Amino acid sequence: MPVPATVLDQPIQWSDPSLWPLLNDLQGNILKGHGRDHTMNHFLRFGPGDLAAAKVIVRALGARTTSALRQLQEVEDFKLFERPGGTGVFFFLTRTGFQRLGLQPPAGAAFAGGMASRQLGDPATAAWEAHLRPGIDAMLLVADDSVTKVGNAAAALTRGFAAAGIQVVGVDAGHALRSDPSVNEPKGRGIEHFGYVDGRSQPLMLSQDVAREQNESDGIDVWDPRVGPGKSVLVRDPNGKSDDSYGSFLVYRKLEQNVAGFKHRENALADALSLVGEDRERAGAMVVGRFEDGTPLILESEAKDPNPTPNNFDYASDAPGDRCPIHAHIRKINPRTPNDAEQRTHLMARRGIPFGDPDRDLEDEASFPTGGVGLLFMAYNQDIERQFEVTQRFWANDDAFPGDAQGRDAIIGQPVGGGADSKWPTGKPAPNDRVTFGFRDFVTMKGGEYFFAPSRSALIGLT
Numbered sequence: 330m331p332v333p334a335t336v337l338d339q340p341i342q343w344s345d346p347s348l349w350p351l352l353n354d355l356q357g358n359i360l361k362g363h364g365r366d367h368t369m370n371h372f373l374r375f376g377p378g379d380l381a382a383a384k385v386i387v388r389a390l391g392a393r394t395t396s397a398l399r400q401l402q403e404v405e406d407f408k409l410f411e412r413p414g415g416t417g418v419f420f421f422l423t424r425t426g427f428q429r430l431g432l433q434p435p436a437g438a439a440f441a442g443g444m445a446s447r448q449l450g451d452p453a454t455a456a457w458e459a460h461l462r463p464g465i466d467a468m469l470l471v472a473d474d475s476v477t478k479v480g481n482a483a484a485a486l487t488r489g490f491a492a493a494g495i496q497v498v499g500v501d502a503g504h505a506l507r508s509d510p511s512v513n514e515p516k517g518r519g520i521e522h523f524g525y526v527d528g529r530s531q532p533l534m535l536s537q538d539v540a541r542e543q544n545e546s547d548g549i550d551v552w553d554p555r556v557g558p559g560k561s562v563l564v565r566d567p568n569g570k571s572d573d574s575y576g577s578f579l580v581y582r583k584l585e586q587n588v589a590g591f592k593h594r595e596n597a598l599a600d601a602l603s604l605v606g607e608d609r610e611r612a613g614a615m616v617v618g619r620f621e622d623g624t625p626l627i628l629e630s631e632a633k634d635p636n637p638t639p640n641n642f643d644y645a646s647d648a649p650g651d652r653c654p655i656h657a658h659i660r661k662i663n664p665r666t667p668n669d670a671e672q673r674t675h676l677m678a679r680r681g682i683p684f685g686d687p688d689r690d691l692e693d694e695a696s697f698p699t700g701g702v703g704l705l706f707m708a709y710n711q712d713i714e715r716q717f718e719v720t721q722r723f724w725a726n727d728d729a730f731p732g733d734a735q736g737r738d739a740i741i742g743q744p745v746g747g748g749a750d751s752k753w754p755t756g757k758p759a760p761n762d763r764v765t766f767g768f769r770d771f772v773t774m775k776g777g778e779y780f781f782a783p784s785r786s787a788l789i790g791l792t
């Protein structure tokens with residue numbers, strides 16, 4: 330008996346053994362982030378010629394992928410025995426990868442066309458990093474808390490590639506950035522290169538995670554993060570070997586961050602808004618929707634160093650965006666409109682990690698980079714068009730979403746060089762209640778692709 334859809338349409342209790350066959354066939358990292366601090370994404374091409382040897386390798390990689398079940402058991406083992414999890418291994422195919430291996434690609438126009446063919450406001454592919462241009466067949470993601478172990482595992486896993494005609498066209502390495510570990514034991518909060526806490530707001534698909542959010546964080550009665558995996562990430566795998574074989578679409582985008590430019594512009598915005606002293610921090614908080622330490626701007630007028638970082642809020646008390654601009658990144662891409670069930674269907678499971686020097690001095694203005702650092706944006710989707718593409722194309726890139734033309738997403742709005750200046754709340758009465766100020770183009774897309782994480786049985790059973 331396959332797991333009924335009604336079970337998957339709400340957060341699941343993974344410790345229920347009736348779910349184990351499904352979870353053993355599903356790759357990890359989809360229902361919950363793998364949480365490792367170092368990653369290597371290998372971009373692969375198959376062939377030319379006879380693919381028999383490549384298929385042997387893909388079968389072996391399939392057997393080595395970390396299942397959802399194993400990942401969740403490892404999390405439990407760590408809690409109970411402080412036993413750290415092993416190296417995470419995850420494998421993905423593009424549309425051409427499916428075709429080359431003689432497999433049936435999962436349906437969907439976005440996946441069939443590939444990222445470069447879509448209207449996302451991205452730079453022309455000639456400006457993308459060469460290894461991320463169209464033509465990728467597969468991606469191998471290796472993750473561990475030890476940078477040495479990631480390197481060793483990647484070397485071992487890719488050893489037979491050349492002989493099997495599998496070309497590694499490029500590798501993107503990810504390194505988590507962390508705030509002071511004393512703030513949030515044992516690792517510190519995850520941050521991104523502009524210096525802001527990231528990865529806090531996620532759709533929660535496991536009832537254990539929901540319980541923790543309810544009991545150990547700030548609750549779920551205002552913003553309810555509960556989402557069924559069957560409604561947000563799971564896709565029936567056309568090549569899976571059981572009725573419980575699922576995969577998920579993965580959106581991959583390498584987003585370079587101009588930290589020096591961003592920080593300089595934050596200061597200029599603080600000037601334009603006549604903010605003084607500590608209150609100048611509010612300029613950046615208006616861009617992101619949270620202060621650097623994760624304090625939501627809608628809840629507080631200053632950074633409060635909260636632990637845990639709050640996520641139980643919406644914007645109902647601030648419809649005009651007088652406090653938190655409507656175009657602030659987190660408000661623009663999740664407006665949290667109360668009782669709007671349709672809006673929630675666009676949420677994705679974000680699994681990104683920063684790239685670039687993880688040891689740079691985050692406080693030293695003189696050494697703020699203008700490039701070479703950024704975010705390896707990754708997000709699992711059930712439907713790329715409904716989730717990632719609506720968010721990027723029709724929300725972030727659109728000055729007029731939602732409603733009044735207040736401006737596009739100041740972090741990820743595209744295309745670079747386009748869009749009108751945004752309107753920022755001054756706290757003064759009309760007609761001086763807004764200042765028009767351009768804040769854009771500090772994130773540049775360097776390439777990416779749409780992938781699918783097949784079920785493990787589809788990979789292992791490849792013929």
Ligand code: HEM
Pocket residue numbers: 521522523525526527528529530531584585586617619658659660662663677679703704706717720721725740741772
């Ligand atoms: C370099 C690029 C990016 C940076 C620096 C960035 C930064 C951030 C930060 C600091 C947060 C707040 C932490 C949190 O609430 O979890 C956040 C949240 C979020 N970001 Fe991004 N982000 C980037 C790209 C993207 C992209 C490309 C998308 C999707 C198209 C996206 C979607 C989201 C979503 C959905 C949230 C959670 C909002 C919520 O539920 O309140 N981000 N991002």
